[in-house]
Amino acid sequence: MPSVRRVSHAFLERQGLTTVFGNPGSNELPFLAGLPEGFRYVLGLHEGAVVGMADGYAQATGRPVLVNLHAASGSGNAMGALTNAVASRTPLVVVAGQQVRPAIGLEANLASVDAPALMKPLVGWAAEPTCAADVPRALAQAVFEARLQRRPTYLSVPYDDWSADADDNARAVLDRRVLRAAVPGGEQGRWLAEEVASAARPALVLGGDIDSAGRFDDAVRLAERLGCPVWAAPSLFRLPFPNRHPLFRGVLPAGIAPVAEAFEGHDLVLVLGAPVFRYHEHLPGRYLPAGTRLIQVTEDASAAARAPVGEALVADPGAVIDVLLASPGTGGGAPAGAPLPVPEPLTAEGPGLHPEEVFAALREELPEDTAYVVESTSTNAAWWRQMDLRRPGSYYFPAAGGLGFGLPGAVGVAMAQPGRPVAGVIGDGSANYGITALWTAAQHRVPLTVVLLRNGTYGALRWFGGLLGVPDTPGTDIPGLDFTRIAEGYGVRAQHVGGVAELRAALAERPAGPRLIQVDTALTTPS
Ligand code: TZD
Ligand code: CA
Numbered sequence: 001m002p003s004v005r006r007v008s009h010a011f012l013e014r015q016g017l018t019t020v021f022g023n024p025g026s027n028e029l030p031f032l033a034g035l036p037e038g039f040r041y042v043l044g045l046h047e048g049a050v051v052g053m054a055d056g057y058a059q060a061t062g063r064p065v066l067v068n069l070h071a072a073s074g075s076g077n078a079m080g081a082l083t084n085a086v087a088s089r090t091p092l093v094v095v096a097g098q099q100v101r102p103a104i105g106l107e108a109n110l111a112s113v114d115a116p117a118l119m120k121p122l123v124g125w126a127a128e129p130t131c132a133a134d135v136p137r138a139l140a141q142a143v144f145e146a147r148l149q150r151r152p153t154y155l156s157v158p159y160d161d162w163s164a165d166a167d168d169n170a171r172a173v174l175d176r177r178v179l180r181a182a183v184p185g186g187e188q189g190r191w192l193a194e195e196v197a198s199a200a201r202p203a204l205v206l207g208g209d210i211d212s213a214g215r216f217d218d219a220v221r222l223a224e225r226l227g228c229p230v231w232a233a234p235s236l237f238r239l240p241f242p243n244r245h246p247l248f249r250g251v252l253p254a255g256i257a258p259v260a261e262a263f264e265g266h267d268l269v270l271v272l273g274a275p276v277f278r279y280h281e282h283l284p285g286r287y288l289p290a291g292t293r294l295i296q297v298t299e300d301a302s303a304a305a306r307a308p309v310g311e312a313l314v315a316d317p318g319a320v321i322d323v324l325l326a327s328p329g330t331g332g333g334a335p336a337g338a339p340l341p342v343p344e345p346l347t348a349e350g351p352g353l354h355p356e357e358v359f360a361a362l363r364e365e366l367p368e369d370t371a372y373v374v375e376s377t378s379t380n381a382a383w384w385r386q387m388d389l390r391r392p393g394s395y396y397f398p399a400a401g402g403l404g405f406g407l408p409g410a411v412g413v414a415m416a417q418p419g420r421p422v423a424g425v426i427g428d429g430s431a432n433y434g435i436t437a438l439w440t441a442a443q444h445r446v447p448l449t450v451v452l453l454r455n456g457t458y459g460a461l462r463w464f465g466g467l468l469g470v471p472d473t474p475g476t477d478i479p480g481l482d483f484t485r486i487a488e489g490y491g492v493r494a495q496h497v498g499g500v501a502e503l504r505a506a507l508a509e510r511p512a513g514p515r516l517i518q519v520d521t522a523l524t525t526p527s
Contacts, residue, residue: 001165001166001167002165002166002171003162003163003164003165003166004132004133004135004136004161004162004163004164004165004166004170005030005031005033005034005162005163006034006166007136007166007170007171007173007174008031008135008136008139008162009034009035009036009039010036010174011136011139011140011143011173011174012039012066012139012143013036013038013039014174015064015143016063017063017064017065017066017093017143018038018039018040019039019040019042019057019065019066019415020035020039020040020041020042020066020067020068021042021044021050021051021053021054021057021065021066021067021068021412022041022042022043022044022050022066022067022068022069023043023044023045023046023047023050023068023069023070023074024068024070024097025070025071025073025074025097025110026097026110026159027070027071027096027097027098027099027110027159028068028069028070028096028097028159029097029159030097030159030160030162030163031068031095031097031157031159031162032068033162041068042415042440042444043440043443044408044436044437044440045436045439045440046077046434046436047069047070047074047075047077047078047081048077048078048080048081048404048408048433048434049081049404049407049408049434049435049436049437049440050067050068050069050078050081050408051067051078051081051082051085051092051094051408052081052084052404052405052406052407052408052409052411052412052434052437053408053409053411053412053415053437053440054066054067054085054092054412055081055084055085055088055090055092055405055408055409055412056373056396056405056408056409056410056411056412056413056414056415056416057412057413057415057416058085058090058091058092058412059088059090059212059238059396059409059412059413060371060393060412060413060416060417061416062212062214063091064091064092064093064143064146064147065091065092065093066093066095067092067093067094067095068094068095068096069094069095069096069097070096070097071096071097071098071099071110071111071112071115072112072113072115072118074096075094075096075112075115075118075119075154076118078094079119079122080402080404080433081402081404081405081408081434082094082119082122082123082152083122083400083402084237084398084399084400084401084402084405085152085399086122086123086151086152086399086400087235087237087278087399087400088208088212088237088238088399088400089150089151089209089212089300090150090152091146091147091149091150091151091152091153092146092152092153093142093143093146093152093153093155094119094123094152094153094154094155095139095142095155095157096112096115096154096155096156096157097156097157097159098111098112098115098128098156098157098158098159099111099112099158099159100158100159100160101158101160101161104158112156115128115154115156116128116154116156119154122152123151123152123153123154124145124146124149124151124152124153125141125142125145125146125149125151125153125154126153126154126155126156127141127142127154127155127156128155128156128157128158129155129157129161132158132160132161132164133164133165133166133167133169133170134170135157135161135162135164135170136166136170136171136173136174137170137173138155139155139157139173140173140176141153142154142155144176144178147178148178148180150299150300182299182315182316182319183315183316183319183323184313184315184319184320184323188313188315189320189323189327192295192297192313192320192323192324193323193324193327193329193330194329195268195293195295196226196268196270196324196327196329196330197327197329197330198329199267199268200267201228201265201266201267201268202226202228202266202267202268202269202270203228203229203230203231203263203266203268203269203270204219204222204223204226204228204229204230204231204269204270204272205230205231205232205233205252205269205270205271205272205274206219206230206231206232206233206240206241206272206273206274207232207233207240207271207272207273207274207275207298207317208233208236208237208238208239208240208273208274208399209240209272209273209274209298209299209300209317210238210240210241210272210273210317210318211238211239211240211392211393211395212238212273213273213316213317213318214318214392215240215273215317215318215321216239216240216241216391216392216393217392218318218321218322218325219240219241219272219321220241220242220245220336221321221325222321222324222325223241223245223247223333224247224333224336225324225325225330225331225333226324226330226333227247227333228247228333229247229248229249230245230247230248230249231248231249231250231251231252231262232248232250232251232252233251233252233271233273233274233275233277233278234251234252234253234254234255234259234277234278234279234280235254235277235278235279235280235399235401236251236395236397237396237397237398237399238393238395238396238397239389239394239395240273242339242389242390243384243387243388243389244339244340244341244342244388244389244390245336245339245340246336246337246338246339246340247336248340249262250384251384252277253527254277254278254279254280254281255279255280255281255282255283256279256282256283256284256285256286256287257283257284257285257286258283259277259279259287260285260286260287260288260289260292261289263288263289263292264289264292265289266292267291267292267293268292268293268294268295269288269292269293269294269295269310270294270295270297271294271295271296271297271298271310272297272298272317272320272321273297273298273299273317273318274296274298274303275298275300275303275306275307276294276296276303276307276308276309276310276312280401281467287308287309288309288310293310293311294309294310294311295310295311295312295313296310296311296312296313297312297313297315297317297320298312298314298317299314299315299316299317300314301314339388339390342360342363342385342386342388343385343386345357345359345360345386346382348521348522348524349522350522351520352455352520352521352522352523353499353500353503353519353520353521353522354382354521354522354524355376355379355382355383355453355521355522355524356382356385356386357500357503358451358453358503358519358521359379359382359383359385359386359387359425360386361500361503361504361507362386362387362423362425362451362507363386363387363388364504365504365507365508366421366423366449366507367421368390368391369391369394369420369421370394370420370421370422370423371393371394371395371396371413371417371420371421371422371423372387372389372394372395372396372422372423372424372425373396373397373405373406373409373410373413373422373423373424373425374395374396374397374406374424374425374426375397375398375403375405375406375407375409375424375425375426375427375430375431376406376425376426376427376430376453377403377427377429377430377458377459377460377526378427378455378459378460378462378463378523378524378525378526379427379453379459379521379524379526380526380527381524381525381526381527382524383425393417393420396409396410396413403429403430403433403434404430404433404434405434406424406425406426406430406431406434407424407426407430407431407433407434407435407437407438407450408434408437408440409424409434410422410423410424410426410437410448410450411424411437411440411441411446411448411514414441414446414447414448415444415446418447421447421449422447422448422449423448423449423450423451424448424449424450424451425451425453426450426451426452426453427452427453427455427459428452428453428454428455428456428478428481428483429457429458429459429478431452431483432481435486435490436490438450438486438487438490438491438492438514438516439490439491441492441513441514442490442491442492442513442514443491445512445513445514446513446514447511447512447513447514448513448514448515449507449514449515449517450487450492450514450515450516450517451507451517451519452483452516452517452518452519453519453521454481454483454518454519454520454521455520455521455522455523456477456478456479456481457476457477457478457523458475458476458477458478459523459524459526460526461473461476462476462523463525463526482496482518483516483518484496484516484518487516492513492514492515492516493511493513493514493515493516494515494516494517494518495515495516495517495518496517496518496519497517497518497519503517503519
């Protein structure tokens, strides 16, 4: 009779989860023993980096990815990174090792006392199988739940389970398939098309889910057909629309009152693939202006249920785009004009470059199809003023605002898309939360450019301190960090560039593996 381990490996292979991001301990070794040939174990040196890399990899491939963590301690280290994966709706399947069954109740060292409860508020589903024979089925559920809910799931497995026998019933999971249809019914489709067709001044709000679902180009078609303005939803983690398209109005501000202000004059706001809304700064006010209706289309049933305003349809927003494109009443838009021009980059006084000068250099020196993973918080306005992103999958940002996604995420995106240029744009504060991903990049020779913006401070916090009326808090400056030496310690070649010309010359090089370019920048404000 095959072992639970053999059946589980075979299941993962059939489902295409053969790249495993992990950091193991003793509890996990019995699962990893005898991994079949086609598997690749990508070792990360800290669980935050492990999850960040897996998140980037899963987002860029669009498929569930297996994450292997050590008991409660490793799972705890991963928790902050999981907040981002929840918000970006990334299907991560976390399998953690547990002590042997007889030792859990005793709270032996490395026993995770109530493993599912530890993770439950974050993940979409968490369990520890009630007996060894149930492990393959539970693993299958972890994969299917992650795929269906688009949310991380968590399975804790006592390590003595892996060598147990798997009977015929346990093997039945090998042939399982779980499919989903998320196309709106005919009546719902007609209702939506009529609402959109009869709106005098509709507006579109697109969430990151549109890019995750591969509907970036379809969203452009829809907007041009409707001829209506397009915003990206607040707290954007992926770009759903070309940012210099003449219909694009930018990313909505993440506050209640300013969102309502932006919608002034529109009778219908159609939100596709986003919560309503992921606000940040608490700026109270009415949710919508008088006379504005809102219809939200999302696959995330919880996001539909918790929205404070509007009507919602739980369906695949991509399928809804198809319905609207096929509906005769929704035409009327004029062909879009040329992309909006990029302004001259601002310059800074003093020694550091203005972030706009850095981003102008990226735009002009890196290939047009570069995928950017950004975690630099005070430079947001400068970023959108300078960049010209026209392709799907061009932009990733920590979805819940938890730092530590950027650098690992960039490594994961680059591993997922070996043919596409990838750049991480990382602040000197952010870099530290996921810095160990540099080692994995070096070991796997991941082709990746990390542009490290060093302004010596937590710039965004300084700005927030001003907004909150507490400008003089401790703990916001980070002098004395040299990322060229840190990177070299992890095996990544690195250089410090002094000025724009040196930066541009460095960016024009195309090394085969990872490299880090550190540039000193001036402090600017995020908006
Ligand atoms: N810890 C974690 C895990 N996530 C966070 N978001 C923070 C702390 C708080 N935080 C921000 O929200 S922005 C920021 C911190 C510490 C500063 C980031 O500094 P940076 O970028 O150097 O990366 P800027 O451009 O200097 O702001
Ligand atoms: Ca900084």
